[in-house]
Amino acid sequence: MSVMHEPWLVALSLVMAFQGSFVGLNLAVQVRSAVDPRRRLLLAGAALTLALAIWSMHFVGMLAAQMPVAVDFLVLPTLLSFLVCVLVVGIAVFAASNARLTPVRLGLSAFVMGSGICTMHYLGMYALHGSLRMDHDPAYVFASFLIAFNAAGLAMWLLFGLGRRPPLVISAAVLALAISAMHYTAMAGLTYETRQPLSAGLAPALSPGMLAILVSCVAFLVSGLFLLALVPAHEDQSVSAREIEAEFENTLHDTSEKKNVPSEPPATTATVKSASGLQAAAQAVRPGQPVPKGMLPIERDGQKTKIGVLDIYAIHADAHYTRICDGSREFFCPLSISEAEQQLDPRTFNRVHRSHIVNLSRVVSYKRSGDGGVLILAGQSAQSVPVSRSRWGRVKARLKAIGQSRPQSHAGHEQPAAAQ
Structure with missing residues (x-):
């Protein structure tokens, strides 16, 4: 039956x-x-x-x-x-x-x-x-x-x-x-x-x-x-103050040695002069700054294409995919946040939050917000990116260590100085 x-x-x-x-x-x-x-x-x-x-x-x-x-x-x-x-x-x-x-x-x-x-x-x-x-x-x-x-x-x-x-x-x-x-x-x-x-x-x-x-x-x-x-994954354990200070001092030491070596004026001088205030610091490619290579896949206007990593301002997670910002628009990317991170130069891009990656050369200011912080990016959108508490100290040290002087406080914001 x-x-x-x-x-x-x-x-x-x-x-x-x-x-x-x-x-x-x-x-x-x-x-x-x-x-x-x-x-x-x-x-x-x-x-x-x-x-x-x-x-x-x-x-x-x-x-x-x-x-x-x-x-x-x-x-x-x-x-x-x-x-x-x-x-x-x-x-x-x-x-x-x-x-x-x-x-x-x-x-x-x-x-x-x-x-x-x-x-x-x-x-x-x-x-x-x-x-x-x-x-x-x-x-x-x-x-x-x-x-x-x-x-x-x-x-x-x-x-x-x-x-x-x-x-x-x-x-x-x-x-x-x-x-x-x-x-x-x-x-x-x-x-x-x-x-x-x-x-x-x-x-x-x-x-x-x-x-x-x-x-x-x-x-x-x-x-x-x-x-x-x-259940969201816990943030990475906080970095000790001693580790952050050591990283900051070592990077500043390397930067000071590079400044003592004569070099030609950067090719972006005209761009820096035409820009205003802090956006000049974010838009200019600073001397000695590593230039990341590669492309990430995106969808633009319904078409599959790629974006150069130099054009990326920030990346944020969107479920199992990501959204990439170029300072004015956002594009869908089929990669996960971790997969995208593996394609980027860690000396230029930083995972500031479990869901956010930032091009530190595009940061125009930053401020404390609760236990963490907020980064303000250059570009038409002036995008704000949250920084988790466990990564806030390291991010501040990195911003100071990429060839900029210590930030000056202005209206509650700490602002990296423009590249010389």
Whole structure:
């Protein structure tokens, strides 16, 4: 006979798949830009939560099946199915995030993850063999594998593919629907017959009470990970005053030595004279200042292009992407804040906040604000950028150390002097 399902449990399985997919994708999307040991933690967390989403959806989906007799789940196949799921998801996420996602790498990752999902499903179904004798239609088995393969490939592409990624909620919803479609396609090809009741002790099985505890623990763990994923990361620990002072003195010493070496007048003299006040200091390229190289991808007027890093005033995070300001306009950038930071010269650009990067040569003034500070940038927009408390001291030292004199207080603002 074929299998019928309880509607509300089917809906619950979809919810389990969605929330677990959201948490897992939220963690996995950060793996590529992270460094050890955080990278390992993110990889483990992404594998665990995605595996929980897949496994718990399948488990609740099996509970949704309306059987004519009470069934027991064998312990070993049930636990083994979860272990296989964690392992294959971890391998797939690691392979896809460890390098550029080429078609071959994407295909192999999708095959490993899709095969693992199918293996997990049929291992879970084997846990019912103590109560039922089941037959699986080969056509539905193959169809379920194709769905799992494409679902895994879609998940890897959404996470690590090039270009603009869709919002995380949409990615999680698509992945949850694909996972559920694989399970219920496989169940549609299932026919079964009831066995004679097993005598106690012939096979280790989960009692209804233990089954309820297991489902509750899985739901609690997934929900807990969901909440933890939304907690903002703590700011980096504050830099000691001695470290800041040492950095400031060393840089000033290097700057004073450079000033003693005769050099030709900078080519930007005319620009400095034509500019007014502090914007001249921000717009001029100062002698001895490192010139960053490279381009960052952006979207301008609906077209994909690139912007030179010398034209960048500031970058701020926008979900898993960034916005780049050139002093007058903002452009969408498909890179995360961490990925963008890796493309910039750290001697010129500074991560002043977990969500903000600033070109220090574009700063015209700064002031204290609460426990942190605020930087005022040159340009038509006169953009204000917050500085976190833990980075405020270092940012002030960097502003003093890039070839400028100590700031003079004016109307509550500390202003770097113009380049000579």
